[in-house]
Amino acid sequence: xxxxxxxxxxxxxxxxxxxxxxxxxxxxxxxxxxxxxxxxxxxxxxxxxxxxxxxxxxxxxxxxxxxxxxxxxxxxxxxxxxxxxxxxxxxxxxxxxxxxxxxxxxxxxxxxxxxxxxxxxxxxxxxxxxxxxxxxxxxxxxxxxxxxxxxxxxxxxxxxxxxxxxxxxxxxxxxxxxxxxxxxxxxxxxxxxxxxxxxxxxxxxxxxxxxxxxxxxxxxxxxxxxxxxxxxxxxxxxxxxxxxxxxxxxxxxxxxxxxxxxxxxxxxxxxxxxxxxxxxxxxxxxxxxxxxxxxxxxxxxxxxxxxxxxxxxxx
Amino acid sequence: xxxxxxxxxxxxxxxxxxxxxxxxxxxxxxxxxxxxxxxxxxxxxxxxxxxxxxxxxxxxxxxxxxxxxxxxxxxxxxxxxxxxxxxxxxxxxxxxxxxxxxxxxxxxxxxxxxxxxxxxxxxxxxxxxxxxxxxxxxxxxxxxxxxxxxxxxxxxxxxxxxxxxxxxxxxxxxxxxxxxx
Numbered sequence: 001x002x003x004x005x006x007x008x009x010x011x012x013x014x015x016x017x018x019x020x021x022x023x024x025x026x027x028x029x030x031x032x033x034x035x036x037x038x039x040x041x042x043x044x045x046x047x048x049x050x051x052x053x054x055x056x057x058x059x060x061x062x063x064x065x066x067x068x069x070x071x072x073x074x075x076x077x078x079x080x081x082x083x084x085x086x087x088x089x090x091x092x093x094x095x096x097x098x099x100x101x102x103x104x105x106x107x108x109x110x111x112x113x114x115x116x117x118x119x120x121x122x123x124x125x126x127x128x129x130x131x132x133x134x135x136x137x138x139x140x141x142x143x144x145x146x147x148x149x150x151x152x153x154x155x156x157x158x159x160x161x162x163x164x165x166x167x168x169x170x171x172x173x174x175x176x177x178x179x180x181x182x183x184x185x186x187x188x189x190x191x192x193x194x195x196x197x198x199x200x201x202x203x204x205x206x207x208x209x210x211x212x213x214x215x216x217x218x219x220x221x222x223x224x225x226x227x228x229x230x231x232x233x234x235x236x237x238x239x240x241x242x243x244x245x246x247x248x249x250x251x252x253x254x255x256x257x258x259x260x261x262x263x264x265x266x267x268x269x270x271x272x273x274x275x276x277x278x279x280x281x282x283x284x285x286x287x288x289x290x291x292x293x294x295x296x297x298x299x300x301x302x303x304x305x306x307x308x309x310x311x312x313x314x315x
Numbered sequence: 316x317x318x319x320x321x322x323x324x325x326x327x328x329x330x331x332x333x334x335x336x337x338x339x340x341x342x343x344x345x346x347x348x349x350x351x352x353x354x355x356x357x358x359x360x361x362x363x364x365x366x367x368x369x370x371x372x373x374x375x376x377x378x379x380x381x382x383x384x385x386x387x388x389x390x391x392x393x394x395x396x397x398x399x400x401x402x403x404x405x406x407x408x409x410x411x412x413x414x415x416x417x418x419x420x421x422x423x424x425x426x427x428x429x430x431x432x433x434x435x436x437x438x439x440x441x442x443x444x445x446x447x448x449x450x451x452x453x454x455x456x457x458x459x460x461x462x463x464x465x466x467x468x469x470x471x472x473x474x475x476x477x478x479x480x481x482x483x484x485x486x487x488x489x490x491x492x493x494x495x496x
Contacts, residue, residue: 005396031383031400039408040436043386307397 006304010122010129013138014179022180025300026148032303033296035072045303046075049106053079054097055132056112061267061291062132062142066109069298075107097121106306110134128305136170141301142266143176145294147184149286150221152293153262158185161218163209165191165247166225166274167236168201173266174225178204189215192247195236212247217256223264224249227274240273250276254284262286316495322467322475323489328448331464332361335446336368338462343413346373348441350412352380354430355401357419360479361448365417380405382416387429403433410438415462419477421447424456449489451475467491 004024014022035043051070055063063079070077080100097108107128110118115137122129133139151157162181168174168190181188182205189207190197197208209215216222227243237243244250249263257263263275263284271277280287323331340346346369353362359381366379381404391397416430427445434443446462451469467475474492478485 004399028400031385031402034402034404035386038436039438042436044432045386045391303400304397307391 006307009305010118010131011140011301011305012118012122012129012131014140014143014176014183015138017180017183019183019185022144022147022183025144025297025304026151028300028304029144029148029293029296032299033293035299036292036295041072042074043072044074045299046070046073046106046306049075049306050103051075051077051107051109051302052100052105053077053132054100054108054110054112055080056082056110057133059111059132061294062111062139065291065294066130066132066141066298069295069302072295073299073302075302078105093117093121094124097125101125101127107302130301130305133172136172136175138176138179139172140176141294141298142173143180144301145290145297146173146177146223146264146266147180148293148297149264149290150181150186150262152289153286154220154260157181160186160220161189162186162221162223163189163191163212163215163219164206164223164225165212165249166227167196167231168192168225169196169198169236170228170231171225175204177223178206182206189219191215193237193243196231212253213256216253217258219261220258221262221264222249222257223266224274225266226268226270229270229273244273248274248276249279251278254279254282257284264290266290317492318495320491320493321488322491323465325487328464328487328489331448332364333368335462335464336365336372339365339369339415339444339446340372342444342461346375346377348411348413349415350378350380350407350409350440351415351417352382352405352434354416354418354426355381355383356482357477357479358382358417360481361419361477362417365415365446378407378412380407382430382433384426384429384433387432389425389429405437408438409434409440411441412438414440414443415446416443417446419447420449420451420475421445421458421460421463422451422453424454424458427458428456448477449475465489 004020006024053066105127109130109132111132113135115135118129118131118134131140164174164177178188189209190201191209191212261284265287269275269280351362351366353359366377369377383401383403385398385400444461447460448464450460450463450466476490478488480487
């Protein structure tokens with residue numbers, strides 16, 4: 001094992017992490033993976049710690065995964081979601097969070113539509129902040145679990161060709177994946193129509209293709225993003241059917257992929273739009289492994305960010 | 316300046332492990348329900364050696380496991396850096412088994428306390444026994460080893476280190492390091 005030492009109190013994004021830090025999280029995740037295979041799926045690592053899950057956007061799987069990770073680590077949990085919160089009464093985000101922090105919480109897990117909101121809170125809170133998605137900016141634990149799954153299936157990240165297909169422009173999952181994968185030496189190819197995959201993404205170190213069929217046979221990993229039906233109303237692509245025809249992954253297109261390629265999807269899947277049902281459930285799909293791995297990765301993140309700081313509490 | 320004294324050499328360690336293996340069999344009759352569990356990191360190599368001795372004597376395969384106690388430590392809040400966690404590899408249900416927990420040195424007893432808690436999450440063993448190569452005293456908890464390789468009275472500022480060929484690339488030995496007055 002490496003002699004690397006984790007120093008951060010928060011996990012905000014993969015952009016600011018070094019390759020060593022990412023690898024350390026992945027290695028730590030391996031150890032946590034085992035806990036979920038036990039008869040008694042609980043360890044006392046976060047015993048006596050309080051975690052607040054603050055979700056300003058709807059989320060089922062991410063929230064479930066975080067919550068289960070917290071429970072398996074014996075934390076005490078409070079869930080706050082927008083509908084019932086005082087934000088609907090006009091309270092500011094900072095006031096809401098300061099009030100929560102006054103209870104001396106240890107970890108704040110937050111999803112918010114404003115990019116950078118988790119970063120801002122991390123500066124005023126003494127508690128650890130774990131970003132569960134901030135607008136179209138980052139979704140670091142999803143990026144980490146994707147990279148963990150690739151590493152688990154392919155044994156490495158370096159020199160792999162990874163296609164991320166779909167609405168890159170609005171995707172925090174894509175951004176976290178691009179940062180993490182390029183740092184670990186993978187070649188990332190972004191695929192989609194010009195409206196959803198603009199040229200400026202090349203500045204993040206990724207390549208761009210507007211023709212899925214051109215590159216598909218060369219890919220080790222194909223990560224399909226969800227197409228939000230609302231986007232079509234904004235004229236970013238002519239019709240769902242045309243999108244599906246050009247960038248969807250169906251039986252016909254799967255015939256062209258490498259025999260040892262893997263197909264990923266962060267969920268939830270629009271079956272029949274970005275991916276056909278038979279592909280989602282097919283032999284190349286590792287979608288449910290991603291879900292299992294997400295739990296291990298989130299446990300590892302909690303373990304690392306709560307480590308070694310004395311006198312935690314509020315600001 | 317620190318003085319380093321060799322307190323056990325390769326033959327001493329080998330002899331002691333053989334003796335402990337015989338003691339375990341004597342105490343547990345046929346050793347049928349035994350599972351050997353080594354505590355990471357040094358306990359694992361010792362457990363492996365004990366296992367091969369036990370297998371040779373009983374001519375049977377004995378289940379083996381590896382325990383990482385990081386999740387159960389009581390000092391995670393007090394140390395400056397989060398320790399590196401390794402995986403636990405216990406594939407058998409420990410219910411109704413006799414677990415022989417193996418570690419290199421017993422000192423405060425806190426590692427053993429953590430290991431006991433960890434083991435309980437893998438079932439309800441019939442019995443847990445503790446085997447250590449060195450007992451250096453200074454217990455902070457009421458725990459005691461069932462099998463001891465060697466008792467070494469120490470001062471708190473002294474350091475006991477076990478070197479094993481497979482991990483340290485030097486001949487097996489146990490050293491005691493003390494400050495020279």
